Amino acid sequence: MRKRHELVAARLRTCFLFEKLPEEELEYLASLAEVRRHPEGTVVIRQGDPGDAFYVVLSGHLEVIRMDERGQERTINYHVAGHYFGEGALLTGKPRAATVRAMDDVELVVFDKSAFEQLCSRHPDIKAYLLRTRVDFPGRQPDEVADVHTRRHPYAVIERLFFPMLVFVLWTSITFGLHFLPGAPLRAILPWTWLVFSALWLLWAVLLYIDWINDTYIVSTKRVIHIERVLLLREERREAPIDQVLSVTMETPTLMARLLGFGTLIIRTASRGDPIVFDHLAEAGRIQQVILELRGRARGYRVAAEKGQRRRILQKRIVGLQEGKTEPLMPQPPTPPPPPKPKGALYRFFDYFVPRMVLTKPGEVTWRKHWWVLIKKVAAPLLALFLVVVGLIVVSFFPLPLLGRISGSPFFPYLIALSIFLFLGLLGWLLWRYEDWRNDIYTVTTTSIIDRESAPFGFREQKRVGSLEDIESVYSHVPNFLAKVINLGDVFIDTAGSPRAYTFESVHDPLAVQQEIFSRIHAYREWKSQRASQTEMERWADWFAEYHRLVFRKGQMEGKSRP
Structure with a gap:
């Protein structure tokens, strides 16, 4: 029994949750759990069921499937050896959010509910980490988990308060020195000036603290995000897909950073724009490793997806061959929607003169200023x-x-x-100005982004088109207090190899625009990866099907030749 626990403990260490635990503790945790093996196609957990166990993957591949409100299933994630799942329902008490199904033979370490509670009570740091990953943030997608949700080190506030504090101490010394000096000029008003100065200094300190808690660094399973807010003035949000990260450089720029254990992460993509910077970041080394690990997971996601797709294509082709079916497995291009019925003159008149900021059509969204x-x-x-x-x-x-x-x-x-x-x-001047506003549009389709600026009545048009595949980072900016009140801002889109960013200028609800672009980037890259994989697998399936046909024919001929 002890030997089995030692083997399970050694394999548990491959999961980063347990990699720093001592050997004795790992063996104890292994004694609380059991190892289960599931064949291909087994549903390990089902969406909507109550949470009853926590799982660590030892071997094999699993797919995470979510059914939407329309009853359609969509694969949202994959798990491989070293991953874990099932903690959400146990921590929140809510039903399972998705179904997890084995793509091949899998081996899992299973902690039932009581064992998971013991794990959390013995290691509150693990529980705290799991709870942090469940935190919500603006624009979070349903299948997105935040592995890092933090802010700058407190020293960032102290650093900004240093000079005001120095001035305050100097002013206090001068005030009290003059107050106790006989015959000092303006002696009667010195205490009042000190009180006014103290109130202003305290207000400044409070504003700096609010500014500190408003700035957020997020690393999720899909992207890295830097949210910078200045109270009542502006808001900026920069983000990049996690699988587009090229490098993460850590710097400790000062002696104080070394002493207090914080640093700066510089996150670069293929874009020529400025990198995303996490400055004054506590545990910068650990977060650097988290980003690199999540990038590897995101890229491994595609490998697991291709493996599952390869298996399904081969099975379907061979079964179809045995049943005498030869239709292609590649999905046919979608049938274009029928042309819209012509609208009446009255409808076109009102459609022209009703100023709409967002236009939604099948497959595309268009914004005006x-x-x-x-x-x-x-x-x-x-x-x-x-x-x-x-x-x-x-x-x-x-x-x-x-x-x-x-x-x-x-x-x-x-x-x-x-x-x-x-x-x-x-x-005419009024119509010209209205047409000028109406003609500046920004569009996101299923494959591209379009920035079109046209002079009124077709005198001039400038149109930039970029592929969603080339987008490296998306940056939103709310410039001032009025813009924040009326929800106005700019969205900047950096693409690989392009020296100039696409700018969606002065759009309504820039955060919603940014999230719409990001979700379409993710959907397009997933579709393109599946398409390329499916094309290649179709070719392999043809070869295997031909091999199967030859073997089957050879068997028939040998059977006929026997006496």
């Missing part, structure tokens, strides 16, 4: 039109003596014509 930009564009022509209309109303309904003399003048018809031309000119 924020309505605040529209207001600024049309404010001047609208004001001029308003003044002209008010002037005409006053002239028409409130006759003035001067108007009587002007109406008898030979220039009166010219004045009327000039007024009409002025009105039409202002109306």
Whole structure:
């Protein structure tokens, strides 16, 4: 029995949750658990069931499947040796969020509910880590888990307070020195000036603290994110897909950083833009390893997906051959939707003059600039039109003596014509400005991003198109307090090899735009990987099917040749 526990303990160490535990503790944990083997196709846990166990993968591959509200299944993750799963339902008490199914023969270490509770009570650091990975954050996707959710080291606040603190101490010393000095000028108001200065300094310290707690570093199973908020002023959010990370460089720039154990991580992708920087980061070395490990997992995800797809294609082809079916397994291109029915003139009129900031069509989303930009564009022509209309109303309904003399003048018809031309000119100016706002659009399709800027009525058009595959990082920026109130901001999209970022300027809800782009990047890369893998596997399946056909035919011929 002890020998078995030692073997299980040695294999548990391959999971990073247990890699730092001493040998005796690992053997004790192994005694709490049991090893289970499941053949291919076994459902280990099922979506909606209560949580009853925690699992560590020793060998094999498993796929994580989630059924959406429409009843469609979608593979959202894979598990290989060294991974763990099943902790979410045990920690939260909620039903299982997904189904986990064996893709081949698997071997698992299983901690039942009581064993998992003992594990958490003996190692609160492991429980704390598992709870941290369940934390929510803005824009988190349903199948996304945050392995790191932290902020800057507290020294970052102290560093920014150092100079104000020095000034405060100096001012306090001067104030008290003058107060106790006989005959000092303005002695009566010195305490009040000190109180005002102290209040301002305290307010500054509180603002720095709020700024510190508002800045967040996140490393999830899908991306790295840096959220930078300045209270009531601006907000920036930079993120990059985890599998696009090329390098993670750790620096300890000062002696204080070495003494207090924090550093700076510089995260680079293939983009020519600025890297994502995690500065004043506690446990920078550990987080560097987490990023690299998650990058490896994300790339291994595709390997596991290809393996499962390869198995399914070969099985389907061979079974189809045995049943006499020869139809291709590659999915056919989707049938394009039928052309929309022509709309009436009244519908087109209202559709043109109703300013919509977001347009959703099958397979694409289009954004126009924020309505605040529209207001600024049309404010001047609208004001001029308003003044002209008010002037005409006053002239028409409130006759003035001067108007009587002007109406008898030979220039009166010219004045009327000039007024009409002025009105039409202002109306044309208004339409020009509205059309200028309406023509600047930003589109994300299932395969590309499009930044189109057009002059009104087709005079000029500039259009940039980029592939979702080339996107390396997405950066949103809310520039000021007013923009934060009306939810306006910019979204910058860095692509590999391009010196200039795509800019979705002054869009409504920049965080939602950023998340829409990211989700489409993930879906496109997953589709392209599956497509390439399926094409290759189809070729292999043809070869294996031909081999199977030849072997089957040879067996038939040998059977006929026997007496």
